[in-house]
């Protein structure tokens with residue numbers, strides 16, 4: 001029975017031909033051109049700025065309806081993130097089992113192999129789903145714009161993060177960026193927690209662990225630096241180097257900026273709360 005369960009999970013998250021034979025073909029697969037994330041971001045930014053400048057253009061949605069839509073959206077993203085964590089995690093384990101003699105790929109996709117190789121298989125599939133989940137996350141901004149707490153919550157951090165993340169996800173999958181699977185698993189895990197928080201908040205059960213969510217988010221940006229160090233080490237010590245190394249440099253810079261913004265958010269949100277409590 002246990003075997004059967006494992007097989008079913010494996011089939012639906014890895015073995016299914018749609019997943020196992022998935023190919024990311026530049027210019028052919030939907031969204032597989034640089035133009036796609038760029039246009040999406042431009043539309044996102046134009047819409048956000050126009051809505052801020054002309055708020056009357058937005059429909060008035062009742063609080064009850066907005067809560068219901070927000071809860072549904074957050075629950076969908078929480079479940080989707082969990083599926084991505086399990087799907088990508090199992091794909092990595094199976095790939096490891098298939099490459100028993102060479103586990104270096106966990107940190108460094110051999111640049112020579114990746115230059116000509118097809119971007120294919122379950123890890124690429126989950127990276128692709130992850131990329132599209134970032135487009136779905138644009139709806140977070142719409143929900144904030146429609147809410148009464150818009151002026152407090154529509155921050156530079158939020159828009160900057162949501163606008164740029166799809167571009168990095170595109171590069172991650174399109175360049176076969178080394179360790180991208182680790183990024184997918186880490187960020188999707190954090191998002192399970194974050195969207196669970198948002199979901200509970202939207203249904204009126206305000207969680208007490210907001211600070212934990214922020215701390216975990218900060219932890220993931222720091223973990224990215226460890227990954228960057230590992231990829232760099234392999235890149236300069238291995239024979240052919242690691243694929244996506246140039247994109248890694250930009251990813252690193254983006255993570256530094258997010259870390260700074262999140263530390264600022266942490267300070268403003270929790271240090272102020274603590275000082276209020278003590279005074």
Ligand SMILES: CC(C)(COP(=O)(O)OP(=O)(O)OC[C@H]1O[C@@H](n2cnc3c(N)ncnc32)[C@H](O)[C@@H]1OP(=O)(O)O)[C@@H](O)C(=O)NCCC(=O)NCCSC(=O)CC(=O)O
Nearest residue numbers: 070074140147149158161190198199201202210213214217
């Ligand atoms: C705890 C946090 C996740 C969120 O802190 P905030 O102070 O922004 O949010 P909050 O505590 O006021 O959240 C409760 C409010 O969010 C609403 N809410 C519920 N679901 C939502 C959704 N899917 N998108 C946007 N808002 C949503 C609730 O209805 C409630 O609104 P109301 O108050 O009206 O009832 C924090 O750690 C954080 O990330 N802050 C940065 C701001 C941000 O936008 N983060 C998300 C993207 S960054 C990211 O995702 C980084 C990463 O990759 O990990």
